[in-house]
Amino acid sequence: MVKKLEDIKGVGPQLIKQFRKHGIWSIYDLLLCVPKSYENFSLTDLKDAKHKDTITIECVISSDLSLNRYGKTPRVTFKCQIDHEMIDIVAFGKGYLVQSFKKGDQVVIKGLYNLYYHQINVSSITKPEKRTEIKPIYGLEGIYDKTITHIIHEIYQNNDDAIYEIIPEHIYQPLNYISRSQAYHKIHLPQNENDLYLSKARLKFEEAFFLQLRWMANRPNQIFREPKVYDITRVRSFIDQIPFELTKDQKDTVNDIFRDFKKNVASYRLIQGDVGSGKTIVSLLAAYAIMTAGEQVAFMAPTELLVNQHYQFFSNMIKDFNILRLTGSTKYKEKEKYDLETNHYDIVIGTHALIEDDVKFKSLGLVIIDEQHKFGVEARQQLIDKAQHKDVLYLTATPIPRTLAMILYGNSHVSAIKEKPKQRKLIDTILIDKTQIQLLIDGIRLAINQKEHVFLVVPAIHSELIGDNIDTVSEWLTKEGFNQFFILHGEQTKEKNEWSMKSFIESPGSILISTSMVEVGIDLPTATLMAIFSAERFGLAQLHQLRGRVGRSHLKSVCYLVSNGEDNERLEVLEKTQDGFKLSEFDLKQRGPGDFIGIEQSGFPNFKFLDLQHDYELLLQAQKEVLKLLDQKDFKTNPKYRYFNRFIHEDMKL
Numbered sequence: 001m002v003k004k005l006e007d008i009k010g011v012g013p014q015l016i017k018q019f020r021k022h023g024i025w026s027i028y029d030l031l032l033c034v035p036k037s038y039e040n041f042s043l044t045d046l047k048d049a050k051h052k053d054t055i056t057i058e059c060v061i062s063s064d065l066s067l068n069r070y071g072k073t074p075r076v077t078f079k080c081q082i083d084h085e086m087i088d089i090v091a092f093g094k095g096y097l098v099q100s101f102k103k104g105d106q107v108v109i110k111g112l113y114n115l116y117y118h119q120i121n122v123s124s125i126t127k128p129e130k131r132t133e134i135k136p137i138y139g140l141e142g143i144y145d146k147t148i149t150h151i152i153h154e155i156y157q158n159n160d161d162a163i164y165e166i167i168p169e170h171i172y173q174p175l176n177y178i179s180r181s182q183a184y185h186k187i188h189l190p191q192n193e194n195d196l197y198l199s200k201a202r203l204k205f206e207e208a209f210f211l212q213l214r215w216m217a218n219r220p221n222q223i224f225r226e227p228k229v230y231d232i233t234r235v236r237s238f239i240d241q242i243p244f245e246l247t248k249d250q251k252d253t254v255n256d257i258f259r260d261f262k263k264n265v266a267s268y269r270l271i272q273g274d275v276g277s278g279k280t281i282v283s284l285l286a287a288y289a290i291m292t293a294g295e296q297v298a299f300m301a302p303t304e305l306l307v308n309q310h311y312q313f314f315s316n317m318i319k320d321f322n323i324l325r326l327t328g329s330t331k332y333k334e335k336e337k338y339d340l341e342t343n344h345y346d347i348v349i350g351t352h353a354l355i356e357d358d359v360k361f362k363s364l365g366l367v368i369i370d371e372q373h374k375f376g377v378e379a380r381q382q383l384i385d386k387a388q389h390k391d392v393l394y395l396t397a398t399p400i401p402r403t404l405a406m407i408l409y410g411n412s413h414v415s416a417i418k419e420k421p422k423q424r425k426l427i428d429t430i431l432i433d434k435t436q437i438q439l440l441i442d443g444i445r446l447a448i449n450q451k452e453h454v455f456l457v458v459p460a461i462h463s464e465l466i467g468d469n470i471d472t473v474s475e476w477l478t479k480e481g482f483n484q485f486f487i488l489h490g491e492q493t494k495e496k497n498e499w500s501m502k503s504f505i506e507s508p509g510s511i512l513i514s515t516s517m518v519e520v521g522i523d524l525p526t527a528t529l530m531a532i533f534s535a536e537r538f539g540l541a542q543l544h545q546l547r548g549r550v551g552r553s554h555l556k557s558v559c560y561l562v563s564n565g566e567d568n569e570r571l572e573v574l575e576k577t578q579d580g581f582k583l584s585e586f587d588l589k590q591r592g593p594g595d596f597i598g599i600e601q602s603g604f605p606n607f608k609f610l611d612l613q614h615d616y617e618l619l620l621q622a623q624k625e626v627l628k629l630l631d632q633k634d635f636k637t638n639p640k641y642r643y644f645n646r647f648i649h650e651d652m653k654l
């Protein structure tokens with residue numbers, strides 16, 4: 001019989017009322033309400049104690065206790081011996097001590113250490129047998145911590161804890177985790193640090209396990225297909241012709257992809273790589289291999305500009321296959337349609353025009369989606385659905401923290417390109433305000449004289465927003481005597497924007513003023529100066545993307561963040577790091593996982609124990625266990641796993 005809270009010795013109506021105020025209705029509720037923190041009474045080694053440390057020592061009282069006054073406050077002083085050393089003990093406002101202790105007593109003293117006076121200013125003294133090393137702090141208003149500890153003691157003494165196990169023993173025991181009941185016991189009544197460690201590890205694992213269970217159970221179904229029979233000799237000799245050496249991360253990623261191709265299930269892989277890390281060549285090699293296997297490739301990018309750039313790059317590199325470009329503005333001709341359907345074209349590179357119904361393939365074998373976060377889930381799926389074999393590569397320059405990537409995609413489906421090509425110089429990032437604008441003016445002048453390209457980015461087109469916009473910055477430029485600049489923003493026609501971009505690219509020593517439209521993908525080696533006005537109005541990831549438009553060659557580049565003084569801490573992070581992966585970790589810490597995956601579909605509960613940023617290894621371990629479990633043939637039918645199945649399908653909370 002499960003006992004009620006009010007049946008526990010020492011729990012009266014008054015206390016019940018207080019508990020209810022805190023949402024505690026049952027023994028179970030109470031046990032789930034774990035301490036917010038702990039006061040630590042574990043013994044200090046005096047040799048390690050620093051001036052003004054709070055320390056705890058065990059020692060013998062070696063003088064009589066004398067009671068005197070310090071102003072109006074009673075003061076007790078005496079001496080203690082520890083490790084052959086004498087220490088002066090002073091206790092304010094604790095006159096009763098002279099009754100409780102005497103010379104020769106063994107005591108545990110906690111207090112503030114004065115290294116120079118060799119003195120401890122006491123906060124508490126107890127007999128050694130009464131010492132608990134660690135005192136839980138619950139911080140529930142109206143209820144003493146002592147009371148809670150007492151009640152919990154009572155509960156465990158009578159085996160009334162009613163904490164049932166929710167992970168099978170055969171899973172948690174070999175990993176050296178303790179049981180759920182033990183974990184709650186130890187977290188409320190820890191004897192020592194190790195108890196705390198064990199209980200927290202177990203409870204973290206539990207959270208990780210159920211998080212992984214929900215995500216892994218909903219991962220895409222495995223689709224069986226024949227291994228891809230690409231021509232490795234041809235691929236190798238193609239690699240030999242690349243005008244640069246691939247970085248180690250690029251090589252590793254290519255190997256990951258080729259390993260996927262050899263399997264008998266269709267693969268999907270997320271390739272995370274900072275701006276300019278060289279994802280395109282990696283995807284090109286994947287595409288090339290698939291074409292040597294006699295299958296077609298669809299490559300989708302979010303803007304025409306990017307499609308054109310990729311088309312150029314692919315056409316320069318690949319001479320032995322036929323490449324089709326398909327965007328909203330290139331008319332899809334009957335002949336091309338026929339040629340695609342009959343396998344004349346080996347690869348088609350396009351915008352989301354690719355998902356139109358009349359774009360049909362003969363044998364689509366690989367889908368590549370560049371800057372995948374720019375597409376909606378539906379657009380991606382529509383394209384993937386066209387592939388009979390559904391091998392997919394997702395490329396993204398907005399890395400998500402590695403823990404999230406592992407959870408969302410599964411550990412074996414993520415590759416990261418962290419290392420940048422060798423000759424890249426770091427971009428100087430400089431945070432300035434309007435009083436230092438001359439720095440920027442000088443910078444622009446220098447860049448233009450050297451026939452380099454300058455980007456100026458603003459958060460708005462007109463002055464509907466406080467802050468800088470296209471209008472104000474164009475006026476400012478004119479006033480400063482710059483006259484060759486082009487403008488790009490969403491209110492101009494597509495033709496006008498394309499013209500702007502093209503003219504900008506073709507005119508070395510010119511300036512482009514733009515909204516954040518220019519964010520994605522464009523690779524212009526001679527771009528060396530980026531200035532972002534009202535930088536505080538942009539997200540961290542977005543600022544990093546914008547910065548990535550420069551620093552794309554051996555030329556030294558600068559990024560100015562022009563701020564109006566708000567939120568500078570965030571901008572300073574950007575000044576200090578150019579590692580998109582680190583920035584994403586910072587975003588995760590600041591804003592939580594919802595920002596990366598959409599709050600409403602996130603399915604991430606608030607964790608009590610788990611830390612998404614730091615518990616990578618533990619999450620990985622949980623993922624392995626969950627995958628093993630899900631792969632069991634009887635997982636859906638065995639009553640043993642009913643609880644898990646309900647958890648997966650019924651949106652049940654733990």
Ligand code: ADP
Binds near residue numbers: 250273277278
């Ligand atoms: P992103 O990862 O942002 O898509 P790109 O694939 O556009 O980056 O690569 C940026 C530039 O770096 C391109 O001009 C590309 O040719 C070049 N590049 C890629 N890999 C290397 C490498 N290993 N060594 C030198 N340059 C490289």
Ligand code: MG
Binds near residue numbers: 279280370521
């Ligand atoms: Mg790219």
